[in-house]
Amino acid sequence: MxxxxxxxxxxxxxxxxxxxxxxxxxxxxxxxxxxxxxxxxxxxxxxxxxxxNTKQELLSDLIQDHINDLLRELEEALRDKQTPVERLRAFVAFHVSYHMTRKREVFIANSELRSLEPRNYEAVVALRGAYERRLADILSDGMSDGVFDVVDLQVATFAIIALLTGLCSWYRPGGRLTKEAIIAAHEKLVLSGVMPQGASPGGGHPGQGTRE
Amino acid sequence: MxxxxxxxxxxxxxxxxxxxxxxxxxxxxxxxxxxxxxxxxxxxxxxxxxxxNTKQELLSDLIQDHINDLLRELEEALRDKQTPVERLRAFVAFHVSYHMTRKREVFIANSELRSLEPRNYEAVVALRGAYERRLADILSDGMSDGVFDVVDLQVATFAIIALLTGLCSWYRPGGRLTKEAIIAAHEKLVLSGVMPQGASPGGGHPGQGTRE
Amino acid sequence: MxxxxxxxxxxxxxxxxxxxxxxxxxxxxxxxxxxxxxxxxxxxxxxxxxxxNTKQELLSDLIQDHINDLLRELEEALRDKQTPVERLRAFVAFHVSYHMTRKREVFIANSELRSLEPRNYEAVVALRGAYERRLADILSDGMSDGVFDVVDLQVATFAIIALLTGLCSWYRPGGRLTKEAIIAAHEKLVLSGVMPQGASPGGGHPGQGTRE
Amino acid sequence: MxxxxxxxxxxxxxxxxxxxxxxxxxxxxxxxxxxxxxxxxxxxxxxxxxxxNTKQELLSDLIQDHINDLLRELEEALRDKQTPVERLRAFVAFHVSYHMTRKREVFIANSELRSLEPRNYEAVVALRGAYERRLADILSDGMSDGVFDVVDLQVATFAIIALLTGLCSWYRPGGRLTKEAIIAAHEKLVLSGVMPQGASPGGGHPGQGTRE
DNA sequence: GATGAATGAGCGTTCATTCAT
DNA sequence: AATGAATGAACGCTCATTCAT
Missing domain, CATH: 1.10.10.60 (Homeodomain-like)
Known part of the structure; x- marks a missing residue:
C-alpha cells in the first residue's frame, strides 16, 4: 500500500x-x-x-475494511472499561461516534449486504456477528450482575444495534445537535432501556408476566 | 384454451x-x-x-399503499388508548406486529425510498413524517406528564422507530419466539428507555450533566 | 353523425x-x-x-384509393380539353387544386411508398405510372405540334410533377394566396417552361445544341 | 487477434x-x-x-453536415457569376449535380426532417431557408432587370427547388442520360419557366390577369 | 497506467397482432 | 363491435468487462 x-x-x-x-x-x-x-x-x-478486479470486489473491500476497522476500534474503546454499565456506555458512545464520522461505510455495510456474492456475504456476516456478540456479552454480564434486565438477550442486542445504527439515516454534520448531545441522547435510551424496572414510574403492567 | x-x-x-x-x-x-x-x-x-405503467410506478404503489395502511391501522390501534404510557405501549405493540406480518413492505418502504422519483419520494416521506409525528406526540405528552424523560425528543423518536423497525431484518415466522414474546421484549426496551431514571440502579454517572 | x-x-x-x-x-x-x-x-x-386487417393494408388502402381518385378525376378534368396547351393547363390546374384539397393523401402517397409491401408497392407504382403517362402524352403531343419544346421528355415529366407536387409540403389553407393565384403561379412556370425558347430574352446559349 | x-x-x-x-x-x-x-x-x-450518442443525433449530424456542405458549395458555384441568368443557370447546374452525387443525403434531408427533434429541426430548417433565399434573391434580381417574370416569387422559389430536387427520387447512376444531359434538361425547364412570356406561343390566357 | 473500441448480455419498454369473453 | 389480456419479437440503449495499443 x-x-x-x-x-x-x-x-x-x-x-x-x-x-x-x-x-x-x-x-x-x-x-x-x-x-x-x-x-x-x-x-x-x-x-x-x-x-x-471487479465491481463486486470494490463493494466487498469497502464493506470488509469498514467492518474490520469497526471491530478493531471497538476493541480499543472497550479496552479499559470494567463494569457492564461502563462497557455499555462505552459501546454506545463508540458506536454513535463511529457512525457519525463514517456514516457512508456504515450505511452501505448494512444496506448493500444483499448485493454481496455468497462468499463475501458470509465473511461480512461473520464479522458483523462478532460485533454483535460484543454487545450481547456486555448485556449478558450485566444480567448476571443484576444491573441489567432485558426480556430476551438476542432481541435486545439486535434492537440496540438497530437503534444506534438508525442514526446514519438522519444524521447530517452541522445539524442542530453536537456530537456529545447525540451520544448522550442515545446513552439515556439504551442504558435506561436495559435497566431493571425497579422503582421507575409507569412500570408493572401485567403483560410483562407472560414472557417465554 | x-x-x-x-x-x-x-x-x-x-x-x-x-x-x-x-x-x-x-x-x-x-x-x-x-x-x-x-x-x-x-x-x-x-x-x-x-x-x-412503469416499473417505478409499481414500486411507488407498493410503498404508498403500505404507508397508507400503516397510518390507518395505527390510528385504529391508538383509538381508545388514553395515557401516554398506554399509548406508547400500544404504539410499540402495533408497530411490531405490523412489521411481523408485513415485513417485506416495511423493509422496502425503508430501503427503496431512494429509488423513488422525486415526486413519489416526497409523497412517501410526507406520510412517513406523519407516522413519526404520532410517536413524537406521545413522547411529548409523556414528558409533560412527567412519566417520560428523553434527552432529545427528535432523536428519541427516530431511535425508537429504528429500534422497532430493526425487527424486520432478522424476524422469520416460525422462529424461536412467539409474537407476544417479541412484543414484550420491545415494550420493555422502549418503555424502560424513556422512563425517568429515578431510583433505577446503575444510574447517576456524572457525564449526564453535560447535555445540551 | x-x-x-x-x-x-x-x-x-x-x-x-x-x-x-x-x-x-x-x-x-x-x-x-x-x-x-x-x-x-x-x-x-x-x-x-x-x-x-393489418396496419399495412390500411396504408395501402389509403394510398390506393387516393391514386384511383386522382386518376379518375384527372380523366374528368381533361375530358373536353383538346389542344396540348389547353390540356397541359388543365393538368396543372387539376393537379394543383387536387393537391390543395387532399394534401395529406398526396403527401403520404409520395413519402410512404417505401413502406408498402412489394405487392402493394407495385400496384401503386403502376397507377402512378399511368398518371405520369398522361402528362408525358400531353407533352409529347405538344412536341409533335411544335408548341412545346423539352430537352428530354421523361425528365420533363418527372420534373413537372415534382414541381407541382412540391406544393403540398408548404401549402396551408388560409395562407397568403388564393387558390387561383397559386394555380396561376404554377401554370406560368410550367407552360413557360415547356415552350420553345423562340424570342425569349436570355436564351440561346450554345450548350443547348449538344444534348443527347 | x-x-x-x-x-x-x-x-x-x-x-x-x-x-x-x-x-x-x-x-x-x-x-x-x-x-x-x-x-x-x-x-x-x-x-x-x-x-x-443517440440514433437521433446520427440523423441530425448526417442532415446538418449535408446542408452545410450544400450551402458552402453553392457559394462557390455562384462566386463568379454576375447576371441573374448566369446565376440561375449556375444554381440549376450546381443543384442538379450535387443532387446526383449525394442524392441520399439530399433525400434524407428532405424526407426525414419530421423525425428531427425540435431543436435539430429548427436548426436545419433555418439552414434550408438560407439556401432557398439564395434562389429567391436570384429570381428577384432577374425580375428587377426584367429578364425574369414569375407570378409569385415565393411560389416560384419553392417550385423550382421542388422541380430540381425531384431528381433524386428517380436518378440512378449509369442510367440513360449523361450528367450534362440531365443538367441541360433542367436548365431548359427552369430558365424557360421564369422568362417573360414575350412572343412565346400559347401565352395570354385570361386567368393570368387575376394574380394577387 | 491510461485509452478507446470492442463484446455479449441484458435492460425497461413498445409494437402489431390475436382471441376468449 | 368492443374489450382486455395475452403473445413474441423487437426496439434504443446501458452495462460490466476485456484488451491491443
Missing amino acids: ARTIGSHGPTTMEAIRKAGLRLIFEHGYEAMSLRQLAAEVGIQPGSLYNHI | ARTIGSHGPTTMEAIRKAGLRLIFEHGYEAMSLRQLAAEVGIQPGSLYNHI | ARTIGSHGPTTMEAIRKAGLRLIFEHGYEAMSLRQLAAEVGIQPGSLYNHI | ARTIGSHGPTTMEAIRKAGLRLIFEHGYEAMSLRQLAAEVGIQPGSLYNHI
Missing part, C-alpha cells in the same frame, strides 16, 4: 474508493455504474480495471 | 404485486428485472404493461 | 381512415402506432381489427 | 455514417434499426455507442 514515489497509483485507488463510497451511498450498489464512477474519478471506465 | 397458466384479470395484477414485493425484498428494486418478475408471474415481459 | 340504424360500423371505419391519414401525415407510417390510432378514434387497439 | 472485421478507429465512424445513410435512405429513419446498422458495419449494436 505505502508506495510513494513515481506514480499516482495510490491516489487513483483512493479516489476510486472515495467516489465509490459516495456513489454507492447515494444511489446504491446496483444503481451505480462504473461509468459514473470513472467519470467521477476522471478516468475512462476501462482504466478502473488497473485498480480493481 | 391451452394457456391458463399466467392467470387472468384482477388475479394477474395481484400476482404481479405479490411477486414484485418478494423480488424487490430479496434483490432490491434496481436488481429486480421485469423479466424475472414476468417469469415469476408466468407471463411475457411485455404483458406486464397491461397492468402496470 | 349520420349513423342510422343498428351499427356504427361505417362511422368507425371512417374515423379510422381519417385519423390514420392525419397520423401518418404527421408522423409517418412507421412512427404511427396503432395504439395512437386507436386512442384517436376512441377505441381499444384490439378493436381496430374489427375494421382493418 | 481474431477479429479485424468491424474495423477500428475513425474508420468505424465513417462506416457507421455510410451505412446509416444508405439504410435511412432505403427504409427511412424510423424503420432503420440500430441492430441493422450495427450488422451492416460489422459490430455489436451496443458498440455503436462508442461512436454516436
Whole structure:
C-alpha cells in the first residue's frame, strides 16, 4: 500500500474508493455504474480495471475494511472499561461516534449486504456477528450482575444495534445537535432501556408476566 | 384454451404485486428485472404493461399503499388508548406486529425510498413524517406528564422507530419466539428507555450533566 | 353523425381512415402506432381489427384509393380539353387544386411508398405510372405540334410533377394566396417552361445544341 | 487477434455514417434499426455507442453536415457569376449535380426532417431557408432587370427547388442520360419557366390577369 | 497506467397482432 | 363491435468487462 514515489497509483485507488463510497451511498450498489464512477474519478471506465478486479470486489473491500476497522476500534474503546454499565456506555458512545464520522461505510455495510456474492456475504456476516456478540456479552454480564434486565438477550442486542445504527439515516454534520448531545441522547435510551424496572414510574403492567 | 397458466384479470395484477414485493425484498428494486418478475408471474415481459405503467410506478404503489395502511391501522390501534404510557405501549405493540406480518413492505418502504422519483419520494416521506409525528406526540405528552424523560425528543423518536423497525431484518415466522414474546421484549426496551431514571440502579454517572 | 340504424360500423371505419391519414401525415407510417390510432378514434387497439386487417393494408388502402381518385378525376378534368396547351393547363390546374384539397393523401402517397409491401408497392407504382403517362402524352403531343419544346421528355415529366407536387409540403389553407393565384403561379412556370425558347430574352446559349 | 472485421478507429465512424445513410435512405429513419446498422458495419449494436450518442443525433449530424456542405458549395458555384441568368443557370447546374452525387443525403434531408427533434429541426430548417433565399434573391434580381417574370416569387422559389430536387427520387447512376444531359434538361425547364412570356406561343390566357 | 473500441448480455419498454369473453 | 389480456419479437440503449495499443 505505502508506495510513494513515481506514480499516482495510490491516489487513483483512493479516489476510486472515495467516489465509490459516495456513489454507492447515494444511489446504491446496483444503481451505480462504473461509468459514473470513472467519470467521477476522471478516468475512462476501462482504466478502473488497473485498480480493481471487479465491481463486486470494490463493494466487498469497502464493506470488509469498514467492518474490520469497526471491530478493531471497538476493541480499543472497550479496552479499559470494567463494569457492564461502563462497557455499555462505552459501546454506545463508540458506536454513535463511529457512525457519525463514517456514516457512508456504515450505511452501505448494512444496506448493500444483499448485493454481496455468497462468499463475501458470509465473511461480512461473520464479522458483523462478532460485533454483535460484543454487545450481547456486555448485556449478558450485566444480567448476571443484576444491573441489567432485558426480556430476551438476542432481541435486545439486535434492537440496540438497530437503534444506534438508525442514526446514519438522519444524521447530517452541522445539524442542530453536537456530537456529545447525540451520544448522550442515545446513552439515556439504551442504558435506561436495559435497566431493571425497579422503582421507575409507569412500570408493572401485567403483560410483562407472560414472557417465554 | 391451452394457456391458463399466467392467470387472468384482477388475479394477474395481484400476482404481479405479490411477486414484485418478494423480488424487490430479496434483490432490491434496481436488481429486480421485469423479466424475472414476468417469469415469476408466468407471463411475457411485455404483458406486464397491461397492468402496470412503469416499473417505478409499481414500486411507488407498493410503498404508498403500505404507508397508507400503516397510518390507518395505527390510528385504529391508538383509538381508545388514553395515557401516554398506554399509548406508547400500544404504539410499540402495533408497530411490531405490523412489521411481523408485513415485513417485506416495511423493509422496502425503508430501503427503496431512494429509488423513488422525486415526486413519489416526497409523497412517501410526507406520510412517513406523519407516522413519526404520532410517536413524537406521545413522547411529548409523556414528558409533560412527567412519566417520560428523553434527552432529545427528535432523536428519541427516530431511535425508537429504528429500534422497532430493526425487527424486520432478522424476524422469520416460525422462529424461536412467539409474537407476544417479541412484543414484550420491545415494550420493555422502549418503555424502560424513556422512563425517568429515578431510583433505577446503575444510574447517576456524572457525564449526564453535560447535555445540551 | 349520420349513423342510422343498428351499427356504427361505417362511422368507425371512417374515423379510422381519417385519423390514420392525419397520423401518418404527421408522423409517418412507421412512427404511427396503432395504439395512437386507436386512442384517436376512441377505441381499444384490439378493436381496430374489427375494421382493418393489418396496419399495412390500411396504408395501402389509403394510398390506393387516393391514386384511383386522382386518376379518375384527372380523366374528368381533361375530358373536353383538346389542344396540348389547353390540356397541359388543365393538368396543372387539376393537379394543383387536387393537391390543395387532399394534401395529406398526396403527401403520404409520395413519402410512404417505401413502406408498402412489394405487392402493394407495385400496384401503386403502376397507377402512378399511368398518371405520369398522361402528362408525358400531353407533352409529347405538344412536341409533335411544335408548341412545346423539352430537352428530354421523361425528365420533363418527372420534373413537372415534382414541381407541382412540391406544393403540398408548404401549402396551408388560409395562407397568403388564393387558390387561383397559386394555380396561376404554377401554370406560368410550367407552360413557360415547356415552350420553345423562340424570342425569349436570355436564351440561346450554345450548350443547348449538344444534348443527347 | 481474431477479429479485424468491424474495423477500428475513425474508420468505424465513417462506416457507421455510410451505412446509416444508405439504410435511412432505403427504409427511412424510423424503420432503420440500430441492430441493422450495427450488422451492416460489422459490430455489436451496443458498440455503436462508442461512436454516436443517440440514433437521433446520427440523423441530425448526417442532415446538418449535408446542408452545410450544400450551402458552402453553392457559394462557390455562384462566386463568379454576375447576371441573374448566369446565376440561375449556375444554381440549376450546381443543384442538379450535387443532387446526383449525394442524392441520399439530399433525400434524407428532405424526407426525414419530421423525425428531427425540435431543436435539430429548427436548426436545419433555418439552414434550408438560407439556401432557398439564395434562389429567391436570384429570381428577384432577374425580375428587377426584367429578364425574369414569375407570378409569385415565393411560389416560384419553392417550385423550382421542388422541380430540381425531384431528381433524386428517380436518378440512378449509369442510367440513360449523361450528367450534362440531365443538367441541360433542367436548365431548359427552369430558365424557360421564369422568362417573360414575350412572343412565346400559347401565352395570354385570361386567368393570368387575376394574380394577387 | 491510461485509452478507446470492442463484446455479449441484458435492460425497461413498445409494437402489431390475436382471441376468449 | 368492443374489450382486455395475452403473445413474441423487437426496439434504443446501458452495462460490466476485456484488451491491443
